[in-house]
Amino acid sequence: MIDKITLPLLHLIDPEKAHDLTIKVLRYGLFTRLHDKPVRSLTQSICGLQFPNPVGLAAGFDKNAETMDAMLGFNFGFVEIGTVTPLPQEGNEKPRVFRDKGSKHVINRMGFPNLGADYFEGNYQDFRQSGENFNGIVGINVGKNKDQDDDLADYVDLVHRFGKQADYLTVNISSPNTPGLRDLQNPENLLPFLKQLVIVRNARCKTPLFVKFAPDLDDDQAIAIAQCVKKAGVDGVVLTNTTLERPSILPKSFASQTGGLSGPALQNKSNYLISLFYKETGGKLPIIGVGGVNSATAAYDKIKAGASLVQLYTALIYQGPSVVKKINNGLIELLEKDGYSNISQAIGKDAK
Numbered sequence: 001m002i003d004k005i006t007l008p009l010l011h012l013i014d015p016e017k018a019h020d021l022t023i024k025v026l027r028y029g030l031f032t033r034l035h036d037k038p039v040r041s042l043t044q045s046i047c048g049l050q051f052p053n054p055v056g057l058a059a060g061f062d063k064n065a066e067t068m069d070a071m072l073g074f075n076f077g078f079v080e081i082g083t084v085t086p087l088p089q090e091g092n093e094k095p096r097v098f099r100d101k102g103s104k105h106v107i108n109r110m111g112f113p114n115l116g117a118d119y120f121e122g123n124y125q126d127f128r129q130s131g132e133n134f135n136g137i138v139g140i141n142v143g144k145n146k147d148q149d150d151d152l153a154d155y156v157d158l159v160h161r162f163g164k165q166a167d168y169l170t171v172n173i174s175s176p177n178t179p180g181l182r183d184l185q186n187p188e189n190l191l192p193f194l195k196q197l198v199i200v201r202n203a204r205c206k207t208p209l210f211v212k213f214a215p216d217l218d219d220d221q222a223i224a225i226a227q228c229v230k231k232a233g234v235d236g237v238v239l240t241n242t243t244l245e246r247p248s249i250l251p252k253s254f255a256s257q258t259g260g261l262s263g264p265a266l267q268n269k270s271n272y273l274i275s276l277f278y279k280e281t282g283g284k285l286p287i288i289g290v291g292g293v294n295s296a297t298a299a300y301d302k303i304k305a306g307a308s309l310v311q312l313y314t315a316l317i318y319q320g321p322s323v324v325k326k327i328n329n330g331l332i333e334l335l336e337k338d339g340y341s342n343i344s345q346a347i348g349k350d351a352k
Helices: 002-010 015-027 068-073 117-130 151-162 181-185 187-204 219-232 266-280 296-305 314-319 322-338
Strands: 044-046 049-051 055-057 078-084 097-100 105-108 137-142 168-172 209-213 236-239 260-262 287-290 309-312
Touching (some): 078 168, 105 314, 168 187, 219 266, 266 287, 296 309
Parallel strands (some): 209 236
Antiparallel strands (some): 044 049
16 A cells, blocks of 8 residues: 555655655654564574575665664565765765666666764664664675775774674675775785675674675676685675666666666576576575565575575665565465475575
8 A cells, every 4th residue: 555655656756855755754663563473484594693584675775774673664584774884975966866667777876875884873773772673684784985095994994883783794895886896896806805804803793794796797707706705704795786787678868877777687697696606605605686676586586596585675666665575475485386395495496
């Protein structure tokens, strides 16, 4: 009912204004309710965390830790908040978010706009102390300020600061909207960078450390990155961020916008990298699959490719929060059809 009433209205206004309005409504508890009881077939333990279901909210929706309570109440198995940077920053010039309703894609060139780590931390602590769903799994996605010349410094700062607070941390080095950020994915830069972050994490806590990578990698790059991840000792990867590619199905006026593309076109690119990483790491490294998750079938395909968990964001824009329950219910049916008693049994089945 919420989706049928609010989505048409939100789609009448500028995408970023619609998002800001949504955040305000959710922040003040209009739709906050308790998370449903977990279904056994969807529950699994990953990195010592007990996930009630595999469907998570991707980073980028809640940049300032304002809506975890409400989003967990929509039956997400976990939410990832951020990207947060140490200092507040405005991000890139507006307009910077573009929708194409026909193909159900989004292009954004946000550039990590957020109110900074102090504001973020205050909101996060308030949630943990008094939220309806304060025990829910929340990951914190960290990035660097645009004007920071020392690539490592901001990440060290945030891993140290939030290491003991987050259920897991995600190091975002794959946004296409911060100049030079994706250079950190180059193996000669990546391995020493990740090793240092693991040292900082180990000195502070045992919180699982994930790294988020781009979909725009060739096989050689992806294999080299997978080897770096194993050598560095990180706990998992998030595959993938938005893409710079523009499929021919997109209208030219929309495709001409610069920034990262999200939506159904990422499904195959993301699934391919998930399968490659799964094989290269022997299925021993948890993967969070992102990109084009808009149905139970799309989520299941990622899991069978090698993802332990999945995340979505763009599907919320076009289907509303009811999509979460639809996907979880659909996954239960797909598991029963394939004769699996638990979601963990399906992980990597198409990659083997």
